[in-house]
Every structure is written in C-alpha cells, then in structure tokens.
Amino acid sequence: MTHPVDTGPRLYFPALDGLRFLAFLLVFARHTLGPQDNSMVAFAVEFGWSGVDLFFLLSSFLFFAMLSAENDKNGQINFRFFYLRRILRIIPLYFLYIAIVWSIGYAYGTPGNTIWSLLAYLTFTINLLWGWTSERWSFFMGNHLWTIAYEEQIYLVLPFIIAAIIGTKGRLKIALAALLVAACISAWLRWYITSHGLMVSENTVYMTPFLRAETVIAGIICGMAWASDIYKRVPSWVYGIVTLLIIVSLWLYTREYGFSQFNHRNGLIVYPILALLFSALLLYCLSEESYLARILALGPIAYLGKISYGLYIWHFFIARWIPPRVAKYFELDVTYGLMFVIGLVLTILVAAASYHLYERRFIRLKDRFTFVRNRPA
Template sequence: MNAPAKLVSPKQEQIGGLYLAPLDGLRFLAFLLVFFHHMPQFMHSQVLTTAHNYGWVGVELFFTISSFLFFHLLNAEFLKTGSISVSRFFARRFLRIYPLMILFAIAMLVLYGSPDGNGYFRLLGIALFLDNAVTWFKGYNGSIPNTAHLWTLSFEFQIYLLIPFVFLAYRRYGRTAFLVGMGAVFAYSFLARMVSFGLGAQHPIVWVTPFLRPESVLAGLALYIVRPQWHWGLSLGGTLIAATLFLSLTPPWASSMGSAFSYPLGALMFAGLVDTGLRTPVFTSALSSAPMCYLGGISYGLYVYHFLLIPYAIGRVATMQGGANDPSHSPGDYWLSWAVALTLTVVAATVSYYAFEKRIAQYKRRFEAVEGRSP
C-alpha cells in the first residue's frame, strides 16, 4: 500500500519528491463527473440523474487541484532558486493548454463548419482565451460544433494570469495576512454574485466569470497554505457533509440559494476530498494506482475530446442496433453508449498524448525550475 502523500510546512518541504500521484487519480474522477454530466440524462435512475444534473461540479475539482498544485510547485521553485519566474510560469501554462485547444477548435471548424456563420469570431475568442467572455453575449459556443466546453480553458488561463502574483503576495505578507485577504475575496465574490443574480444576469454569465465564483480556486490555495494537521477523518467528514448540502440545492443558475451556496459548498467538498486523497492510506493507494495515474495523466485530452465523442458513440451504437438506441430510457443502451464513448475518448486521448502532447511537454520542460511529474 502506498504511503499517504504528506503535506508539510514550507520550511520542511524538500525539493525532491514533488510529484503527488493521488492528484492524477483525482483528475480522472473530475473528468468522470463532467463525462456523466454531458451524457444524456437517464430518466429512470436517481443516481444517474443526479450525476447528470450535478456532474458540472467536476470542473470545480479541476480548479481546486490546479490551484493547490501551482502553489506546491511555485513554493518548491522559490525554495530552490530564491525566487520564481513569472514569465516561465506563463510559458508552461500556455504550452500545456494552447496547442491542443486551438488545434481541436480549428479541426472542428474545418470539419463541421459554422452553423451560425460566427465560427471565425468564436475561434478568435478561443485563441485569445476570451471564449468565456464571448459567452456573455453569444451563449455557449454553438458557432463551432463540439467546442462549447472549451470556455473553461479561457476561465483557467485568466486565473493563471494572477496565480504567480498571488503566490508572491503570500510569500511577502505571510500566511495569516494572506488567508485574511482570501477571506475578503470570498466575501466580495459572494456579494458580487448575489448582486448579479438579483439584477437578472442570465446564465451562463456568473458560471463563466472567474471573479464571480472563484471559491474552488481559493479552496486549493487555502488547502496548500493551511496544511491540515487534524486527522484525515475530519476532512472526509467535511467532504460528506458538504456533498450532502451541495446535492440538496438546485444548480447555481436555477435559484438564488443555488447561486449563493453551490460554489462554496463545492469548494469545501473538494478541498476535503483532495486532503483526504493525499493523507488517507487507502484512498492514496487507490488514487495512485497505475490505471488512475495514467488516466489522470491524459485527463486534458479526455476533457477536450469527450464532448465530440459522446454523441458520436451514441450514433454508432444506434447504427449497430438498427436505429433503436435510446440511452435516455433504456439502461442497456445507456451503459453501452457510455462504455463506447468512454473507450473512444480514452483511445483518442492516448493517441493525442503520445503523438502530440508529449512532444509539447518535452519542450515545456525547458521552462521548469523543478520537476513536478513522475519520472
């Protein structure tokens, strides 16, 4: 059984052993939540209906993992070199996200065209990491088929623009002042979200705007800074309580209560989950298993390709069954479509990783001060 990945104080942290394998397993779990969310709603199962309706929260888990990991690696770079390179941080994030994102969007535009004639405008929004802002006015990206989910990458990159400066503020002002500052940001975002909802901001304006719902990012930063020393069972218990309360709410775009509390409850739920995954031997072992680490390692490709391959798989299954496939009502059709879609997505992400992404990753290492991946 793998030992839990310990979180230690910055003074004790060593430069070696920076790779936290359970985070890869958690990345795959985050993808699965989103995958269920984008599958057709299965009408006759409460569990699958819940997974469909609330699976959007997997994006929040991605954000929590990323912000935690960025502080983990930036702190290691600071301890090793006495500073951090902001330009190299931006270069690493750009090389990780941009090549696959833009090539996929271009491929979808070339293959499927633009149903509303605004394809090049939407492509410009994606290319400039502004697709979430364009969504304010045009809604989800229907101008380029199979790319509506890419707004999250613009959201992420806008957060990345602040992360190194936020880290430097943490190093300069210390833990206590920084946590107070994060509390102020939380209070501001909560009030701004309520005002926006009260003024009738249409979905998905709040959902796609970082400064209106940054709780999952704040949770990852707070988890790294606090370094919980309490028993991991408290984190697990907090996760279960937050999850119960979260599932009792409507989605955040459906009611004022959902808009107010879904994001902070999701952040608490996933901060507890990340802490539990890193410090609980049985969960650490499961999340660090070879299959979970592999699938987490290709999770970016899984995320990019699944939105294309779910409807493709449903169509292929329908063709094999003579047009009788109905995954929204038949459990057999649902699970067959689910399995085919997931298999195709894993295959596509695997080919993408070894044929393309891995080459970019090798170049990206030129900008790394510390090694954050497994050898």
Template structure:
C-alpha cells in the first residue's frame, strides 16, 4: 500500500495521461459527424460531453495539488509564478485558434456580425456568449470556465485560513448544484443579460473543478489520505469505479442537471483517487501505454483543433463518397492528433520551455 509520504513525493501521476486520453476520446466521439444516429442505441452513447467534466475534475485536482505542495514547501503561493506558467501553457495556442477561427468566419466567410463577440473569446468569456458561436470555437466555453477558476481559486487558497478551505469548497459546490437545479429562481435570483452576454451559473459546471480541488485538499493531509486511500488502493478499485460510472451513465435519465451530475462527478473523483493513491494501480498498464499516454499529453491541443479537423475531413469524405461514419470518425480523430502533435512540437513547446526558467525568478 502507498503511504502518505510516498504520495506527497510523487511528482508525476503516470495514469493521468491515460485518463486524459479517455476524456478526449469521449469528446471526439461526441462531436463526430453522424454520432447522433447511434445515440438511440444506448443512452450511454449520448454522454460523450462528460469527457469535459472529467477534464474539469482532473484540472481541479492537479492545480490544487501543485499549489498546496508549493505552499507546504515554501510557506506561500507565488501567484505571479502560477499565472506565468498557466499563461505559457494555455494562451499561445488558445489565442492562435481564436484568431484563425475569427479570420475564417468574419473575413473569409463574410460573417461580419460575429466581430462583435470575438473579443469575448480573448477575454475568456465564451461561456457567457448568447449569440451563435464563431465556427470551431464552441468548445471554448469550457476553457473560459477553467480560466475563471485559475484566476480566482489560487487567490482564495492564498487568503483563506487552512481550516476554511474545505467548508468553502463544499459551499461553492452546493451553490453550483442548487443553481443547476434552478432553485435560485424561486428566491428571485436570475441570470443577468448585458448585450451579447448572459451571466448565469444555472447551466454551468464549476462543480467538478471544485470537487477535483476538494480531492486534492483531502489527499494532501495525512488524516484525509489515511481515511480515504485504504478504501481505494486495491488494484481492482479503478476497474470497479469505472464500471460503476458506466452503469450510472447508462441508467440515469437524459437530463443530468443537479443531483445526477453530482453523483457522476463524485464517481469521477473516486476514479481519480484510485489512479493517484498508488502508481501501480489496476489500470496503470493500460493508462501508461505509450500511444495512449502521448495522446493524453497533447489532449489540450486536440480539444482546440478537433473541430477544424472535422471541418476539413467532412467535405472530403462527402466529395469522395467515403462518408462512412466510422471512417470519418477515425480520419478526423487522427487528423486532430497529428495537428495537435505538430502544434505541440513546433509551436507550444517553444513557450513551455520558458516556464521554469522564468518561474525561478518570480516564485
């Protein structure tokens, strides 16, 4: 069994790249042309969008773990260092994709009315946009939510007394779930619309990010780790939790807002715990396969580029008569992976190389 000290000394959780692979595979399925034709076979096949929710759980866990470990090692959290590293990881490719998509719709396609909403993408407000999204940019709503979390959560961690962190997280999760259930409308709290933006958390999914953060806080403490890890360290635990997730995804009603989503996110958190409390977990052999791990490592790029790839593959498949669903799914997925790999090697890596050099001077 893994001890708490071993967990704290683990710098890279090897199975999490494999988890990213599963998340991005679900997203690719969800956005595949013609996938709706298969949705009637089993309600499980409609749930691909939950890959984004699992990404949220993972992000909340990793970011909070890094911040807590920095605080434990140095006695404080460097906000400048944190924002510098996050900016170099996220902004270059994100701004590139927004610029390319905006140029395609506004300039090449002449949809000049969309110029009014383009700045909101750069400001990470895509989750509040009311009009139809700029082509290829619909998935940026989730990145906007993550950036909002990145902006606020480290500051809260820095300012909150340690004893208040868990209650605050539980309170924020409760607020999100209550809002998703529409209960705030009964006390007169409704969305606020300003121009092309509608500010509301009713349909938002901040809860899984916060729940991932809660997992990090619990595991960071010896008491929390010793309470929960023994229950989930068995090698069969990842398989059992994954099977339970598949079961509830096949059993729950189509509308998941509120308590059903809370159950799903809780099971996602349990799966995450089974993968990090011991490196030789029952799924490690699969999760650490070279190809799977690599796709997981570049999943951020795949997420940003995959609609571009779909837009390139579909016209070709239709023109050549090779518009078979499975063929198109494989083709657009492979193209997404290739573009993301090239982007990572020749574009993103140039910025990532600056992270630790600069971080040493600002931390």
C-alpha cells in the first residue's frame, strides 16, 4: 500500500482547538453543576448540552476544509483513507473507555450493564435505540457516548456530501440551495414528529441525526465560505456582534420566560438558532483580527482543545465518580463548585496522560493515511 507523504504547510486552525475546549466546557458544566442561583451560571448550565452541537459544527467544517484541500491536491477524495483515519482516531479510546467502565459497572451489578447494552455501544447504535425505544440503554458512566454513535452515523454520508458539493465545480449557489433544503426538511420532520405525537421517548429528536441536522449542515456551509474566501467579504467584527447578540437575546428571553421553549428535546427552533450562533462564532474565530481567536489560539488553551476528545470521553467517569470520594476522604463539604474544580483538574490530567501515552500512537499511524497535514501530534 502506498502511503501519502505531505511535506507542505499544515492546514491547522489553532483558535478552533480553543473553540473545541469551549465546547467541552459547556458539556462539562452541564454534567457537573446542579441548579444555580447565579443567572449567568444557570444559563451556561442549561445550555451546556449545546456543546455537542458546537462539536458537530466544528467537525463538519474541518472535514470539509481537509477534504476540499485533499481534492485540490490530488484531484479526488480517498474515501477509504478517510474512514481509516476516523477509525484510528475514534475507536481505540472509545473501546478502551467502554472496556473500563462497563467492567466496573458489571462488577458492581449496575442496572443497564447487560450484554445487549454493550453491543449497542460497540455497534454505534446506542443513540437510535435510546431515542426510538422506551428503554434507557445507557450503562454505568456511558450516558455521554451516544454522541460518538451520532457522529459515526454522520461520517457514513458526510464525505460523499462534501464530494458532491466539490463536484459542482464552483457553483456554490446550487450546493447552498441543496443544503438549505436539507435543513428545512430536517426541521419539518422534527415538527411533524413532535406535533403528531410520534416521539417514542424524550430523546427521539435529540439523538437522531436527520431530525436535527442544522448544525452539521451549518458547518459544511462555513467550510464552503472558507474554501471560497467569501466569508472575508464581511468584516470579522460583524460575526462577533451577531454571536454576542444571539447569546444576549437567549439570556434575556430565558430569564423572562424560562428554558422550556429552548429545551433540546422539544424545541422546534433551537437548532436553527444554534446553527446561526455557532456559525457566526466559528467565522469570527477564523479571522486573525478576532480578539477571541487570539485568546483561543494561546498555547495552553489550544492544547486543551487538542486533547478535547479525551476530555470528553473521560470526563463523565472521572468527574462524577472520583470527586465525591476525594471530598469524603479529605472531609470536605461536597458542593457543586468543588466538584466542578476537582473534576475538571482530574479530567485534564487523565486526558493528557491518555493522549500522550495511548492516543498519540494511533494518531501517528493515522498520519500515514493523511494527504493534507493538520494539527501536529
């Protein structure tokens, strides 16, 4: 097998690594902080679930950027190498985590730790089974892994969608129209299922890719804007203002009327709003003039984004299992704030060790199937 050798400049966006860490912090706050008196903290906690949508948007943008650069270089996209890269990046840590937590849960006799639930995780169908049956399929410390299954299902079609867009040979309006139609179909299906009582569980919409495709589609559109440089026609500060206005509007609205209308399980307009919000945020961070991008690109923050996959995989177990035992051992008062700090520090330490001692071996192997170099391992 001939392996690609790329000695050209890296296609790397340090600020987007920082943005990945921000996405992780949103999810982490959601999973570790309870009810809050402070309205700003409560807002972050309530919308912490949206961190996964920011991950989805970033992934689709970066895949479009990488695959379009690969197509420019080679005249085609190597789908086999794409899937090999995804397998080498996702599978090793995912399976290691499952082996550890499922074994612990099984040893303790935790409800849900059955062979069937294990098979659901190993076959990346947990999100569909959880969303479309009345059973709760998650096992011990595995609740958050449905997003990995969700992304793997997106990967089945994403490179072919990108190849089709590239195949339009610059006719961006056609590709954009097709993507917007797909987003409208997704929104209509979501409306139809929720309004006709077809939701099997409260997670039916939340865990089904084609029912909430807006953020993935938005990431592709951002990739098109980046590849064509069209996004530069708008001053970077405009993207920053749009981002700020949406956040402030959501905060003011939810303070007045509560979070029910923007709940991730039944909100009919929340996903388009998030797609617009995170698109503006991403495009703002692509500009060298962006103050936020300069902060997110700082070495320590970008590094935390580099290990964000490990942060996400490990955090649910590390942050929810260990801190209460640490607090009890040192006779500390168990508070949400203390659990957040201890959990975050321990998660970073474990994720860093996981990256350097385990994941990086597979990342270096993945690079053998990479035509366009990106972030250095």
